[in-house]
Amino acid sequence: MTTPSLPESSPHQSSTPELARLTLGFIPLLDAALPVIARERGFFAEQGLDVSLSRENAWSTLRDKVAAGLLDGAHMLAPMPLAMSLGLGRAPCDTLAPITLSRNGNTLTLSPALADASGACLTENPAASARALGDWQRRTSPGRPLRLAMVYPFSCQHYLLREWLALDGLDPERDATLVALPPQRMVDALKTGEIDGFCAGEPWGSLARHQDIGRIVATGHQLWPDHPEKVLGVTRSWANRYPATLAALIRALTSAADWLAASPEHCLQARHWLALPPYLDRAVSHLPTLPLNAPPIQQRLTGLTMLRPDAISTARFAEPIDRHMKDDGRCLDQNTLAACYSPVHFDAATHP
Template structure:
């Protein structure tokens, strides 16, 4: 591909965490979609969401593959120093797995058959089974990991526990771990389960360290899981670059959806050492939509405040506990589709 447009900032760095839903930036780089927009993009692999957040806020990254709730948490100043942050594009929907160790999941019904659309029947069965085991066994509370306090994984883990009548603040121990450390920590017995994005849940199951007992897609069907995050200041300074980024990522999504061969090629790119390396060796291809995880890496990339309602409710509850509230206008500003719509209009012109 050859460059077709000119951006106001040609060289930039995007941060990512090694997860399958970092696919679109990786495809855009390896497949030439960034180059076609006149962009020279370096992808910086980060070890933890807090590190990625701080680098974006400090201007060390131009943009990032981000947890969907994190731009709002940054804008509100409840995750690090206050920094108005925007989410102009959805990078992936669904994709989270809830995994329990062999000790806790042995004999537990697995979510092989999908629950009806919008139903939490399958997660409720495993949650209630987990609650029975927890109260029967006694001893220290099981330790469950999630990736960041302001993440869909955290909120979905809490909602799954609530389906079993489990008090997440008193009956279990919740800890934060970076996604790449989950499977190893489970195998070593340092945690009893986790909620994480792919491929780490399926990897833990493939290696025999645990079993998938529920998915985020069953709890929140088609929820935005990861977004492109940029600071509002950066977006204001570099509107043409932002538009070029959105065009390149949308082009990567269209390419991925075009054929099974493209999904296999994308898997090979993700398997390169700078990206996910051996963490995807158990996958033959990127297979969007596979049950029960139903991860979507293409399709509807348009952000909206309405789609963020499940995670916004959790943030609002936390703010109200401190005497505040989540203003609807703040949510709308953070997940506004204005940049996406303007870029789409440019493409149609």
């Protein structure tokens, strides 16, 4: 796989952003932290940017607004730029992921009734909880598919959920009904019995556990250690039109990550910002601080190697996307994959 070369027009660190004001979309999740920090701590402003953050209700809405130019970019599911570029779920729109915003951070959560009945619980081995659930399903309800939620068809959450079920031979098509719900709806849907469980990013799994509405039985880190989870997504046309603005965004987000890593007090302050009504509001009230690299979820938001995108680290979600395309008589184009997750914009922005 070849990495696209850096365009001759790529901006230097001193370039003035073409846009002074822009809007980035986000979904209320802990891994929206870097854009929130960059706005609240002033890192966007230091780069000459006035950035508004727009909370969106669903990943499909966020996706369509970026494609239509109603948002300049967004906090996106890591597979989304690839799915958009390939025309999966909507008309094709070449989209790039010039910086990674998080790794890990997902939980697989079941209702207390189902977890207790099956004996599924969180251990060091995610196959144990899958076996417990599978044994219970075959023993008591072989004809009743489990109703499990993920956040978007082309998401790590969807693929993690399928892989976890398969650890004990459960067939996601036969033994479960998989539905897409916005992450912020998961806890209420579990409480009302609309779903039996879900796979979603934080803070929704730990909130369900805190309220005794759900039990965490496995984590994304256990299944796919250190996988890219969220990225900044921008269309290729936007990146080509505003290269200095993109470089400024990358530098601001990198500064936010450096600041977050500098001290535990910064994690506490970041949690306070996320608790503001425009962002996650009361959804983070159960968290004493912003957890980083804490077991069992091991969410990563800091570190240069975490932030720098690369196509190789996308293999875990590229493979199921390729299988999906082959079912439709297509195959994943490796050049498209390499272009979506190329580090050239990141390297240009962060190296003089």
